[in-house]
Amino acid sequence: MNLRTRSSAVVGTAAVCLIASLALATASAEEADTGTARARTTAQAAHAARAAQAPQAPQVALKEVATAKNPSAGTAGPGGAVWIAERAGTVRVLGDQGLGEPVLDISGETTTDGERGLLGIAFDQDFSHFYISFTDREGTSTVDEFAVEDGKLQPGTRRTVLTQTQPYANHNGGDIRFGPDGYLYIALGDGGSGGDPHGNGQNLGTLLGKLLRIDPSGGDPYAVPADNPFVDDPEARDEIWAYGLRNPWKFSFDSGTGDLLIGDVGQSAWEEIDWAPADSKGGENYGWSAMEGNHPFRGGTEPANHVPPIHEYDRNGLGCSVTGGYVYRGDKVPGLQGHYVFSDYCDGTLRSLEIENGKVTGEHDLGVNGGEVVSFAQDGDGELYVLDLGGSVSRIDPA
Numbered sequence: 001m002n003l004r005t006r007s008s009a010v011v012g013t014a015a016v017c018l019i020a021s022l023a024l025a026t027a028s029a030e031e032a033d034t035g036t037a038r039a040r041t042t043a044q045a046a047h048a049a050r051a052a053q054a055p056q057a058p059q060v061a062l063k064e065v066a067t068a069k070n071p072s073a074g075t076a077g078p079g080g081a082v083w084i085a086e087r088a089g090t091v092r093v094l095g096d097q098g099l100g101e102p103v104l105d106i107s108g109e110t111t112t113d114g115e116r117g118l119l120g121i122a123f124d125q126d127f128s129h130f131y132i133s134f135t136d137r138e139g140t141s142t143v144d145e146f147a148v149e150d151g152k153l154q155p156g157t158r159r160t161v162l163t164q165t166q167p168y169a170n171h172n173g174g175d176i177r178f179g180p181d182g183y184l185y186i187a188l189g190d191g192g193s194g195g196d197p198h199g200n201g202q203n204l205g206t207l208l209g210k211l212l213r214i215d216p217s218g219g220d221p222y223a224v225p226a227d228n229p230f231v232d233d234p235e236a237r238d239e240i241w242a243y244g245l246r247n248p249w250k251f252s253f254d255s256g257t258g259d260l261l262i263g264d265v266g267q268s269a270w271e272e273i274d275w276a277p278a279d280s281k282g283g284e285n286y287g288w289s290a291m292e293g294n295h296p297f298r299g300g301t302e303p304a305n306h307v308p309p310i311h312e313y314d315r316n317g318l319g320c321s322v323t324g325g326y327v328y329r330g331d332k333v334p335g336l337q338g339h340y341v342f343s344d345y346c347d348g349t350l351r352s353l354e355i356e357n358g359k360v361t362g363e364h365d366l367g368v369n370g371g372e373v374v375s376f377a378q379d380g381d382g383e384l385y386v387l388d389l390g391g392s393v394s395r396i397d398p399a
């Protein structure tokens with residue numbers, strides 16, 4: 001297992017072995033980064049310079065509201081409360097006194113080696129069903145469903161909706177979320193190793209390296225929406241909504257506009273944010289593994305239908321593994337309204353993008369660090385929470 005070390009202005013450049021490292025960025029042990037400390041010293045100076053130049057950065061603070069054991073995902077549940085997934089397999093609900101006792105424990109059914117574990121949770125729109133996304137003990141990506149009654153999971157109703165075997169332990173994706181159209185979207189990575197050795201990203205015959213769109217309530221185990229983009233293509237899997245993704249670790253829909261935003265973790269050079277408008281018909285090709293960000297990957301040729309990222313950043317200062325977030329639609333921080341908030345697992349600085357019609361019009365360093373930022377969560381009021389794999393769950397408050 002690759003224990004990634006991280007340095008920052010606070011902890012210094014000494015190697016700090018993190019207990020719960022999640023090597024999202026490195027393709028394999030062989031591709032572990034080198035010269036990290038030197039790169040980051042340069043990077044921190046560049047970072048500071050960028051921050052100084054950023055105009056009108058929203059003023060925010062991080063308020064720790066709970067501690068969890070390796071939180072990996074979060075979602076708004078019944079009544080607007082945030083439900084938190086812990087990587088080893090538990091789910092707990094955030095209340096005024098922090099996290100409650102587990103409402104679900106599948107820790108006997110998953111492992112946390114590589115990039116595995118309980119990786120995603122979601123409710124459908126009327127909170128009548130709860131979904132979990134995890135790798136099973138063989139590493140197979142699995143999405144299961146529970147009925148919810150009176151805000152409580154009904155264990156006896158559990159059923160498996162979708163599975164996908166994984167050739168390697170990394171790049172599982174695993175985030176799940178209902179879109180404004182009422183369908184369940186499932187992000188799957190390219191299968192892992194490094195450099196997409198099986199060419200899954202551009203292969204429409206596999207679910208790996210894709211964003212899927214299914215209707216779990218429309219069939220057994222699910223139905224494919226009739227307007228999915230590839231249902232008439234016999235060579236393509238009907239579940240595919242978008243493709244050319246490497247490790248779409250976190251994605252979200254803007255609760256104000258319905259636009260889709262995906263944080264796709266890069267191979268070794270470019271981290272990216274992908275975007276699609278709410279009225280997209282699907283079928284976007286985000287490029288991997290012909291492209292890494294805006295750049296041909298290992299001699300790749302840019303596909304004619306490549307949808308380039310709306311934002312990319314390199315490894316010179318801002319991190320090494322993008323963590324997609326949410327467009328802020330809360331009330332607590334008016335200056336953050338409409339900004340897409342995201343971070344990076346290796347860097348932890350919260351950043352935001354202003355986006356107009358799919359173009360980034362502003363980029364901000366929010367001046368706070370969330371630690372090993374592995375996920376964000378949005379509560380029923382649109383307020384955002386930052387999940388640090390090291391354990392902190394923090395709310396983004398006004399400064």
Ligand SMILES: [Ca+2]
Nearest residue numbers: 286287288293
């Ligand atoms: Ca891409």
